[in-house]
Amino acid sequence: MKLPAVEIKSNQCKGCGLCIDSCKPGVLSLSKAFNLLGYQYAEYKQSGCTGCEACYYACPEPGAISIHKEKKVQVQR
Amino acid sequence: MSETITTTTTVTKGRPEAIYETFERKSGKDKLTTHYCPGCGHGRAQKLVAEAISEMGLGDRTIFISPVGCSVFSYYYMNTGNVQAPHGRAPAVGTGLVRARPDSIVISYQGDGDLAAIGTAEIIHAANRGENMTVIFINNAIYGMTGGQMAPTTMVGQRTLTTPSGRNAATEGHPMRMAELIATLEAPVYVERVSCTDVKNIHKCRKAIRKGLQLQVERKGFSFIEILATCPTNWKKTPQDSIKWVQDVMEPYFKPGVYKDISATVQPLPRPEPKTDRKELEKILGLQSGKTVAKTTGKIGERRIKIAGFGGQGALTAGAMLATAGMNDGLQVTWLPSYGPEMRGGTANCSVVISDKRIGSPLVTQPNVLIAMNRPSLDAFEQEVAPGGIIMVNSSLIDRKVARTDVKAVYAPFTELAAGLGLKAAANAVAIGVFLAHEKSIDRERIYEVLRTSFKKKEAVETNIRAVDAGYEYKA
Known part of the structure; x- marks a missing residue:
């Protein structure tokens, strides 16, 4: 997957939609399907994430949203 | 020779470490999400x-x-x-x-x-x-x-x-x-x-x-x-x-x-040094260490005691001493003080229960023992004493006899005996002595122990012990 990217654990989402509202590039949406908890869940459109982390902080659930990013590091060898 | 190269790595921002990965304490099947509502x-x-x-x-x-x-x-x-x-x-x-x-x-x-x-x-x-x-x-x-x-x-x-x-x-x-x-x-x-x-x-x-x-x-x-x-x-x-x-x-x-x-100007607080040493704590709290060996046989049933007097006569303290002595002897005890508005002629009293079994209630409505240190106390509680019970009367201050015939009455001049020892305030200790002479539920040595930990001055301990003895040995 192209980074940065949002990973949403669909079975930990309660469908409040706050992440969707917070997403500036508008790359999150609510699913048609229902998850194990009985909620429609947030989904990532698989591209367009800027890694701003707004959705991470908007989400009340501790583990539902993760943001993966690339980071440049300097290594000695 | 080492060289520094720049490479990329993937970092993930997700569940903070200070939140468990799975919520084992949570009931139900779902141990991954909180119990909070959507959007909470x-x-x-x-x-x-x-x-x-x-x-x-x-x-x-x-x-x-x-x-x-x-x-x-x-x-x-x-x-x-x-x-x-x-x-x-x-x-x-x-x-x-x-x-x-x-x-x-x-x-x-x-x-x-x-x-x-x-x-x-x-x-x-x-x-x-x-x-x-x-x-x-x-x-x-x-x-x-x-x-x-x-x-x-x-x-x-x-x-x-x-x-x-x-x-x-x-x-x-x-x-x-x-x-x-x-x-x-x-x-x-x-x-x-x-x-x-x-x-x-x-x-x-x-x-x-x-x-x-x-x-x-x-x-x-x-x-x-x-x-x-x-x-x-x-x-x-x-x-x-x-x-x-x-x-x-x-x-x-x-x-x-x-x-x-004001965080920029305030000085850090001093770090308190909590005392956790057992011996030191026992000393601060005036506790004795170890398990005490019962001096009585322990089979005393349930003794319900009411001690009443003027505020300042030490009725409450006497009750606490009896209860502490009973506790040190391995018995079950309760002590319940009752503060009355003394300036209006009421009485200060306390209820003490000493028992060889668990105590259901600290309230004493029908005492086996009434220690009346003044006249209003006798008037207030005489009728409450259980038939066959005992009333100990401070004859120094109470000018009447016990009216009831179904209880035992003991008369002793608590205040005069204490005054004779040079400490009028020890009338309550005299009362304890009288109590011990007629009630075998607590050993006299246990009371001495309590007195030794109650007073700082050795003199006061000695006087109170003598007051207990005076009450104990008093013959009408």
Whole structure:
């Protein structure tokens, strides 16, 4: 997957939609399907994430949203 | 020869370390999500607190106090030390924690019903003492867990279960501004109100929490962070409308901002040295160590004793001494003082139960033993004594005889005997002596032990022992 990217654990989402509202590039949406908890869940459109982390902080659930990013590091060898 | 090269690695921002991966303490099958409703303000705030704890490396030192309210189950989630306090008492529990464990980071996490209603006293006084703790106050203008009743922070006009036509300031008062209230106190170091709504404000919230924790790390004292949060379920609004309601209705009244910050000038608090040495504690508390060997046979049944007299005659102290002696002898005891308005001619009395079995009630309505140290006491309690019981009368001050014929009466001049020893105040010790002579439930040596730990001056101990003996040996 192209980074940065949002990973949403669909079975930990309660469908409040706050992440969707917070997403500036508008790359999150609510699913048609229902998850194990009985909620429609947030989904990532698989591209367009800027890694701003707004959705991470908007989400009340501790583990539902993760943001993966690339980071440049300097290594000695 | 080493060279530095630049490479890329993948980093993930996800569940903070200070929140468990799976919630083993939570009941039910789902152990991955919290019990909070969709769009709940608690979830966001707690995630921010956990993130701060993790990133500041405080996980092993933090004690998170779960209150009563929706966040009562925080100990399901927080991978820290956890204590769950009774309703509103979190700052009092926190006070104990910061003093007994001065190196710990104590977070008192409370809602508005907990902090601003039932726990008003605790928060005000913990703040006023400037305890080295961080209070996170979740203000969502309603009682959540109990189903949406009015809280002290409920907005005027806001409909709740208990204000169905909206809060009326004339009858229910005005929403309480806790941050402002706390900020007026001398001791708090940092007081801020933040609004956990949009990205910008969530980051302000994040910063405030970090600052509060950092000040605690530096032992700067008490910090209070009020977070305006949503309660979509009880507000009967969507999560989106809830956020808007915080912005449109709550923020104009509960204005976000820093209300006090003296952190730059305040000196770190001295670190208290809690005493945990057992021997030292026993000395401070006047306790004897080890298990005492019972001197009586222990089979004494249940003895119900009432000791009554003027205030200052030592009736209450005598009762406490008997109870302590009984306890040291391995018996079950209770002691219940009763304070009367003495200036109006009443009596001070105490009820003591000494038993070889567990005691059902500390109340003594039908005493086996009545020790009457003055006339009003005899008049008040003579009729209450159980048939076959015993009444011990201070004949120095009581000029009448016991009227009842179904009880045993013992007459001894408590006050004169004590005065004869040069200590009129020891009349209560004489009374104990008389009691011991007629009631074999407690060994005299046990009373001596109690006297030795009760008085600092050796002289006073000796006089009181002689007073006990005088009562014990008195023959009418």
